[in-house]
Amino acid sequence: MSSSSVNLKAVPGRLTSSYSEVQASRLDVSLPLPSVLKSSFSVVDGPKSSAAGNPEEIAKLFPNLFGQPSAVLNPGGSSVLSKDISLKIGVVLSGGQAPGGHNVISGIFDYLQQRTSGSTVYGFKGGPAGIMKGKYVELSAEFVYPYRNQGGFDMIASGRDKIETPEQFKQAEETAKTLDLDGLVVIGGDDSNTNACLLAEYFRGKNIKTRVIGCPKTIDGDLKSKEVPVSFGFDTACKLYSEMIGNVMTDARSTGKYYHFVRLMGRAASHITLECALETHPNITIIGEEVAAKKQTLKSVTDYITDIICKRSELGFNYGVILIPEGLIDFIPEVQQLIAELNEILAHDVVDEAGVWKKKLKSQSHELFEFLPPTIQEQLLLERDPHGNVQVAKIETEKMLLQMVETELDKRKQEGKYKRDFLGKTHFFGYEGRCGLPTNFDANYCYALGFGAGALLHSGKTGLISSVGNLAAPVEQWTVGGTALTSLMDVERRHGTSLLAFSPFNLG
């Protein structure tokens, strides 16, 4: 496959002539650069790096990269990069969408146009699969222009494939050789950056000139470290969700009779929920990490919500908004335990209508199962993935919580502790937030990330993640550099096996 690379015709999928007024107005908004990127700079190495954890194992996995320093761009200096160089750079979007991705590509493209001579940028189509299949477009100013400051990943599209097997690494190698790539920018989340690191190691180990630079992308905001203060897309997504949450809050206050249970994106981390709560001040916010730290159960979360509803009712308020992270139940140990037992039972036993099978559950799991609303019980038993496993991800957490709160309120009503007719509504704010028009912050941040990635490749770096810092200051004062990807790696132990992992909270 990869030997027959396909250079697709570079026709933009968008017509600016059909743009809405707001899209058109965003097109020509100028993108300020950090001052270090506005004139000549030198790339200065820091001290030897280590790993986020288990350095010895990381060193074994990355013999060629481990220990390499992070780099920072300093103004002026002696090692100014030559303009008389022509680079061939590939770029790929990996995983879920995040507002600003198009600006990262614009940044890379503009850097090479301004700081090198006759360079070429290839956009791999449809994610890492585009690298393996050698499917790409050659970017031109006309091709890139319509996507400037616009949402989505549709300029070259994205995909979730990974470069994992030896054959796949070989395919990537062939594409790199066919296109004579000097560098590759991988725009992605934690998995994609782990992958970028493995690819950088592979290329260096085989003495292939292709260098690899990562860029921190994910609306979930859980890819961060001291040097990477935030991933792009988080700002836009939170603002979009907050607008909708604010609208629902106004609606709740206008009607005076509904409780809105709002589920927000973010499976491994509740950052979006927390940020939206800080922006909108809803009545109740559930944070998965807090639930885990307090070792809460589904029952205690339900009681927490129900207590507040009862207290508000006594004060005359019978409406409100409750924010819930979509990954909530992944943070509750008893749920994980129940799922594990269910998977075991469903694999080997018959689930009888009379419910005799339930005796095989341990007592805590049995109790939890009985506590779940009937629709959720059914969903757990019936909707299973191709391996026969229970599909936790399919559970609509906001609906489950609403049903459990309703049941608890009914009970309290019978006991005379609650006197109202409770009315709940559920919402999921998800996909509509991933492809919005990037905010000024994300537009500027992404452009700097891309520009910086270009500079890192220009200076010969590999195995770094583009890092733009000091983000609370005006853009001119932002710092630019690259953090050694290996310094952000750890080895996680799960079920007795070791897994290489990007350490998402390396804030040390």
Next chain:
Amino acid sequence: MSSSSVNLKAVPGRLTSSYSEVQASRLDVSLPLPSVLKSSFSVVDGPKSSAAGNPEEIAKLFPNLFGQPSAVLNPGGSSVLSKDISLKIGVVLSGGQAPGGHNVISGIFDYLQQRTSGSTVYGFKGGPAGIMKGKYVELSAEFVYPYRNQGGFDMIASGRDKIETPEQFKQAEETAKTLDLDGLVVIGGDDSNTNACLLAEYFRGKNIKTRVIGCPKTIDGDLKSKEVPVSFGFDTACKLYSEMIGNVMTDARSTGKYYHFVRLMGRAASHITLECALETHPNITIIGEEVAAKKQTLKSVTDYITDIICKRSELGFNYGVILIPEGLIDFIPEVQQLIAELNEILAHDVVDEAGVWKKKLKSQSHELFEFLPPTIQEQLLLERDPHGNVQVAKIETEKMLLQMVETELDKRKQEGKYKRDFLGKTHFFGYEGRCGLPTNFDANYCYALGFGAGALLHSGKTGLISSVGNLAAPVEQWTVGGTALTSLMDVERRHGTSLLAFSPFNLG
């Protein structure tokens, strides 16, 4: 209750100090008025009016109002209204939220401030119940200010109660007398305006001085006639939904693998869906009225969607966005028939597990029931309202259609007619669109509606709906007047009984 009216302390529920930048920036945006409202005008009656249908019956129901002319405001003229008059005006928000409601109230308030002396505006709290219970706040400039150009109905809140029984009319009368009301503005949809007309008739019939003026509100956009080109809120809601639909479309194109089934608000009419389709150009749009006109069945709608998915797949596109109005199944006669039969069976028979009960369904209904996804079948049988009736409104149409399309695609795949793995996602864009920041159009339109309502009351009119026209022209050229509510009324026959109804499509 109503004899003891409660004047609530007029403290705004909002603090402008906590406003977001965009909320704050909207506060002081000046509201242009139609030129006729900017200087002196006279209110000129048109010809005697009739009814939208069944004029004889309407005449009997409204002996005091029937036939009264609509009115139009003309610049200058001889019958210029006196400024030396002090009016007591009540205002009430009725039914679901629509962006711009606060500006209608601002318009009424500002009109009376500018064109009369020492007038008072009472805001009835929580909808028509506020009138019956005599629960109100006295509006002041300070109280009204924070809500200018802002979304929501929370200034005085809304409610769905109706003034229907003789006792309730009596309560409204007592409040009108206690507050010495010269006029009442009812801001609401078709039902609320029908109610406003009945109240106007009641007051005139009893020689009570309180005049009643309606204002056309509903995001669904189905309250319109020649004189009332659109109801307020429709513009904002459609733009908000369109932004989200546009984002999902970009997401679909970026991922290249999902079909998004998007349900939009609008039960009795598909106007929102149609307008959003015109704004965003999705791949498939289902319009309820079209489905009804073509006498389509659920099966034919499913086939229509499935055919397009298959055709797109042959062209290499395996993603898309499908818009569905929430009232879709109300437009399908066979569904109505099935529901009627189910209600009958569920009221009298036992639903046995083996399904023998299904033999009681007529063959077409039986076929349709078997065609429905199992989860929808269960929902129809299990989730019933307090009267034991099937709850059609609870069916999530987008999920139902997705499941039916999945089933059909599976079938075609087995027949070799479709080769892909279909992935669908569902969305409901609803409440988050009802309370958004009003667009410039809705802000200006509502302000003119309120200002015009003030003028109509000032000139002694009753039983009219505030009508602002020529809306495609700049605001200065908008026409202002009032349309006789009785001229928009009809009598609908349902199940042998006659129902008074606002005729929503009186475009003659």
